[in-house]
Amino acid sequence: MTALQKIWKYLLIFLKYFSLVFFSFVAVLPIVSCVITAFKTDTEYQQTNVMTMPESWLNFDNFVQAFQKANMGRAFINSTIVLVCVLVVSVFVGTQLAYVLDRFKFPGNGMIRNLFMFASLLPGVAMQVAVYQIMYNLHFINSLFGYIVMMCGTDVIAIYIYIQFFENISFSLDESAIVDGASYFTIFYKILLPLLKPAIVTSCILKAVGTYNEYYSANLYLQDKKTLPTVATSLYTFVGPLGSKYNLICAGVIISLLPALIVFITCQKQIYSGLTSGAVKG
Amino acid sequence: MAAVTQKTKKKRTFGEWARSRDGQKVFVMVAFMILPLLLLFTFTYLPFAEMFGFSFYKMKYIGERKFIGLDNYIKVFQRDDCFGALKLSLYYMVGSVVQLALSLYLATVLSFKVKGGNIFKGFMFFPYLINGIAIGFIFKFFYTRGFVFDTVLQWCGFELENLPYWLKDQSINNISLVGTSVWRYFGQNMVLFIGAIMSVDSELYEAAMLDGANKLQQFRYIILPSIKTIITLNVILSITGSLSAFEPPYVITSGANGTGTYFVIMHEIAHTQQKVGLASAMAIVLLLIIIAATILQKLFFKYVFKSAEDEDLNATAKRDKKLAKLAQRKAGR
Numbered sequence: 384m385t386a387l388q389k390i391w392k393y394l395l396i397f398l399k400y401f402s403l404v405f406f407s408f409v410a411v412l413p414i415v416s417c418v419i420t421a422f423k424t425d426t427e428y429q430q431t432n433v434m435t436m437p438e439s440w441l442n443f444d445n446f447v448q449a450f451q452k453a454n455m456g457r458a459f460i461n462s463t464i465v466l467v468c469v470l471v472v473s474v475f476v477g478t479q480l481a482y483v484l485d486r487f488k489f490p491g492n493g494m495i496r497n498l499f500m501f502a503s504l505l506p507g508v509a510m511q512v513a514v515y516q517i518m519y520n521l522h523f524i525n526s527l528f529g530y531i532v533m534m535c536g537t538d539v540i541a542i543y544i545y546i547q548f549f550e551n552i553s554f555s556l557d558e559s560a561i562v563d564g565a566s567y568f569t570i571f572y573k574i575l576l577p578l579l580k581p582a583i584v585t586s587c588i589l590k591a592v593g594t595y596n597e598y599y600s601a602n603l604y605l606q607d608k609k610t611l612p613t614v615a616t617s618l619y620t621f622v623g624p625l626g627s628k629y630n631l632i633c634a635g636v637i638i639s640l641l642p643a644l645i646v647f648i649t650c651q652k653q654i655y656s657g658l659t660s661g662a663v664k665g
Numbered sequence: 666m667a668a669v670t671q672k673t674k675k676k677r678t679f680g681e682w683a684r685s686r687d688g689q690k691v692f693v694m695v696a697f698m699i700l701p702l703l704l705l706f707t708f709t710y711l712p713f714a715e716m717f718g719f720s721f722y723k724m725k726y727i728g729e730r731k732f733i734g735l736d737n738y739i740k741v742f743q744r745d746d747c748f749g750a751l752k753l754s755l756y757y758m759v760g761s762v763v764q765l766a767l768s769l770y771l772a773t774v775l776s777f778k779v780k781g782g783n784i785f786k787g788f789m790f791f792p793y794l795i796n797g798i799a800i801g802f803i804f805k806f807f808y809t810r811g812f813v814f815d816t817v818l819q820w821c822g823f824e825l826e827n828l829p830y831w832l833k834d835q836s837i838n839n840i841s842l843v844g845t846s847v848w849r850y851f852g853q854n855m856v857l858f859i860g861a862i863m864s865v866d867s868e869l870y871e872a873a874m875l876d877g878a879n880k881l882q883q884f885r886y887i888i889l890p891s892i893k894t895i896i897t898l899n900v901i902l903s904i905t906g907s908l909s910a911f912e913p914p915y916v917i918t919s920g921a922n923g924t925g926t927y928f929v930i931m932h933e934i935a936h937t938q939q940k941v942g943l944a945s946a947m948a949i950v951l952l953l954i955i956i957a958a959t960i961l962q963k964l965f966f967k968y969v970f971k972s973a974e975d976e977d978l979n980a981t982a983k984r985d986k987k988l989a990k991l992a993q994r995k996a997g998r
Contacts, residue, residue: 405787416813434816479697502709506909509948513712564983567693596796614795636799643794659860
């Protein structure tokens with residue numbers, strides 16, 4: 384290896400790490416600046432530059448205040464209720480649908496699959512004009528139950544993950560159970576559902592992230608912000624008169640993304656693999 | 666004998682049929698499919714049909730409606746704020762191209778051995794998990810005059826007087842907004858690409874290394890062909906996504922100062938001005954554009970890849986030869 388090649392090689396390595404560090408910096412900078420500001424007192428926030436470190440990293444006043452002002456206790460309870468209900472219902476609905484679509488051949492099977500595919504093409508925001516009317520007629524406005532029912536709706540990616548998984552479970556398993564006289568319900572609940580666990584975990588994480596962060600419909604249909612905030616919509620409290628107290632706002636933002644951060648750190652692998660398997664088919 | 670069974674089958678009562686296999690099958694199918702299909706129809710196809718209906722009326726959410734035929738559609742094309750807003754999509758398209766290129770580069774780098782690779786990956790992916798409202802606040806703060814972004818640029822030697830107002834200056838604010846969208850999604854795209862690259866047979870790299878291929882050639886001849894499906898998919902998604910760009914302007918600027926994209930304007934017309942008919946027509950028009958764009962792109966990629974696949978036959982043959990060579994060498998050792 385000549386000297387020139389060596390220099391070239393080290394330059395490449397340098398460039399590689401430089402770009403990684405640079406883009407990681409870009410990715411975390413907005414969040415880090417929020418964390419710094421969240422620890423500042425009012426006077427500190429007004430007098431120092433945003434990127435100067437706070438005097439004390441133990442100043443949790445803003446967090447407490449933001450938590451109370453934005454009613455985040457209530458918001459966390461609501462978000463948890465929504466999350467649990469939506470996950471349970473969508474797992475059952477999704478796996479059952481995938482089971483029927485994969486295991487039974489009947490006229491209309493392909494059409495149902497296409498209906499779900501086409502539904503994913505329709506832009507959600509645009510449809511809300513008409514969904515609002517339907518929610519209104521069903522008396523689902525300002526009702527946590529109504530919001531949950533709407534959120535349980537179709538999720539093509541999850542269904543595709545399940546169908547893909549069913550395709551890999553041998554049909555002879557079903558057949559031998561049928562010979563033993565098991566009903567279809569038994570086959571599904573006792574034999575197939577336990578085997579589906581990895582796919583369920585994957586799609587649950589994806590759905591959980593989506594549901595926890597959903598704010599557009601929550602804002603539209605849960606208008607009573609006092610009793611029906613979710614974590615995402617509780618941040619709307621800071622729009623308006625509090626709009627320039629960024630130390631408070633940043634604290635609220637940080638609180639709202641803590642659960643996501645914890646889930647991310649503990650389930651990193653599943654999140655990555657879930658995304659990948661969802662995208663390959665979807 | 667056969668005739669007899671036929672007869673008994675026909676004579677089965679409904680109760681018997683319900684207990685038989687066939688009956689059970691139908692029962693299970695109905696029981697398992699009724700809920701998802703009901704949800705699909707109530708929250709997707711029913712509103713879709715209703716929206717189509719609304720688009721021919723002059724109406725508000727509550728009160729009288731008046732049939733006005735195609736007037737709403739004509740208005741969509743005549744009003745400057747409606748159709749003109751589609752021009753903003755160009756910014757988002759450029760942004761998504763930058764985003765795809767960037768994430769492809771980072772994915773390639775991270776697929777090979779890198780110290781601390783997982784940490785870099787985690788940092789870059791995390792923005793994807795933040796909810797839209799929080800992102801709105803984070804970036805309002807980030808771009809405020811003299812705050813985070815300006816401070817960092819001052820560290821790099823820029824003067825504050827020379828810097829524009831990132832969210833007010835009409836010549837730059839759309840770029841700032843697109844930047845936030847790239848910030849949010851490049852890590853997610855990167856993870857997708859890493860997943861695809863990892864599924865490439867690692868023996869191919871070994872073979873390429875033995876043949877003396879450098880990193881760039883490895884990328885060009887091994888990685889790119891094997892992940893072209895997922896790239897295609899992402900290009901299609903990003904173009905339809907750019908047409909329906911909504912979140913960045915909605916949460917950061919609320920569409921002020923010329924940042925209102927088509928959907929932000931539609932949202933305003935629907936919910937603030939309550940012109941439901943016009944908003945529905947806007948939605949239908951954009952939907953048609955999106956469907957047309959999707960079909961065109963699919964055809965385009967089909968055509969491009971068809972010719973590419975003819976070449977690919979050679980490439981796969983070559984690849985197989987290389988693999989065979991490698992196996993021979995291994996066996997020879």
